[in-house]
Every structure is written in structure tokens, then in C-alpha cells.
Amino acid sequence: MSEKKCIISWDRLHRDCRKLSQRINQMDRKWDGIIAITRGGMIPAAILARELGIRVVDSISVRTYSHQQIEEPVILNDVSATEDGENFLLIDDLVDTGVTAKFVRQRLPKAYFATVYAKPEGRPLVDTFIAEVPQDTWIYFPWDLHLDYVKPIAKEADE
Ligand SMILES: O=P(O)(O)OC[C@H]1O[C@H](OP(=O)(O)OP(=O)(O)O)[C@H](O)[C@@H]1O
Ligand SMILES: O=c1[nH]c(=O)c2nc[nH]c2[nH]1
Numbered sequence: 001m002s003e004k005k006c007i008i009s010w011d012r013l014h015r016d017c018r019k020l021s022q023r024i025n026q027m028d029r030k031w032d033g034i035i036a037i038t039r040g041g042m043i044p045a046a047i048l049a050r051e052l053g054i055r056v057v058d059s060i061s062v063r064t065y066s067h068q069q070i071e072e073p074v075i076l077n078d079v080s081a082t083e084d085g086e087n088f089l090l091i092d093d094l095v096d097t098g099v100t101a102k103f104v105r106q107r108l109p110k111a112y113f114a115t116v117y118a119k120p121e122g123r124p125l126v127d128t129f130i131a132e133v134p135q136d137t138w139i140y141f142p143w144d145l146h147l148d149y150v151k152p153i154a155k156e157a158d159e
């Protein structure tokens with residue numbers, strides 16, 4: 001389990017997904033659809049679909065982690081909209097070790113692969129991403145979190 005944390009708020013996620021949409025829009029390519037890598041890629045894919053006006057949204061269900069422990073990736077449900085990913089955007093929330101990315105790329109070698117966040121080990125496996133996060137840091141997404149009380153910093157401060 002990573003010691004350091006990077007907490008991503010809904011606002012930040014939305015802003016970063018819009019930045020990713022801007023970048024992809026500037027490529028001036030015609031996309032046949034989006035493929036979300038579930039589950040983490042689903043909310044980024046929904047935001048990109050809205051921003052880019054793409055209505056064909058498919059998914060490939062892959063599980064690589066269980067309780068922050070990496071395992072062999074498995075496809076739980078395959079994509080149906082394309083054979084090889086040509087002219088499709090492939091979207092995930094992040095690339096960490098790159099194990100998931102390598103695995104999905106074998107299945108969809110022609111897709112354009114974008115993630116919102118990337119750690120150094122996985123970065124070479126994606127075509128584009130928005131922000132880099134250190135390898136020793138665990139990214140917490142807004143769907144993993146809830147608002148809670150925090151004690152004041154100074155010991156003598158009123159609680
Ligand atoms: O680069 P890697 O080391 O392979 O890690 C990245 C993958 O791990 C997480 O998915 P996870 O398997 O936890 O499933 P989830 O998206 O359903 O939460 C994340 O959403 C990426 O898909
Ligand atoms: O929520 C997550 N945060 C991470 O940093 C990560 N790395 C792999 N899988 C991950 N899931």
C-alpha cells in the first residue's frame with residue numbers, strides 16, 4: 001500500500017477531464033466512439049463523451065487490483081463496438097504500473113489511449129494524459145471519499 005496520498009476532488013477531476021477533452025479535440029480527428037476501461041474510466045469517459053459530442057460509448061471491464069494489491073488482469077466483460085479499437089478513444093482514470101494498459105492494448109492495439117493521471121512507470125504506455133503523480137503515491141478518486149471533520153492544526157485551537 002502506498003504511504004502518500006493524492007486526493008482528487010470532483011472539481012479537480014472535472015477540470016482535468018475537460019483539459020483532456022480540449023487536448024483531444026485539438027487533434028481534429030473523427031472518432032467512432034469511446035471505450036471506458038471500467039470501472040475507473042467510466043466517469044472520465046462520460047465527461048469526454050459530453051465534451052466531444054460522442055454518443056457511442058462502450059466499455060471493457062478489467063480488474064487488476066484488489067484492495068490496493070496488484071493481481072493478474074482479467075477481462076470480466078469484453079468490448080463489442082470494435083474489433084481492434086481503430087478510431088476509438090480508450091479512456092481510463094489512471095495508469096500506474098502500466099499492467100492494465102499493456103493488457104488492454106493487446107486487446108485493442110489501434111485505439112488511442114488516454115488517461116487523466118499517470119505515474120512514471122505507466123506513462124510510456126499511454127498516448128496522452130493530463131497530470132503526473134509520483135509512483136509512491138496512491139490516488140484517491142472522489143467516488144472513494146466523503147467529506148469529514150478535520151481537527152484544527154494547533155493543539156490549543158478550539159474544536
Ligand atoms: O497501471 P496499473 O498498475 O495496472 O493500474 C491502473 C489501473 O488500476 C485501477 O483499476 P482497478 O483494477 O483497481 O479496477 P477499477 O477501475 O474497477 O477500480 C485503475 O482504474 C486502472 O485501471
Ligand atoms: O484508486 C486508485 N488509485 C491508484 O493510485 C491506483 N493505482 C492503481 N490502481 C489504483 N486505483
Ligand SMILES: [Mg+2]
Pocket residue numbers: 037038039040041062092
Ligand atoms: Mg481501473
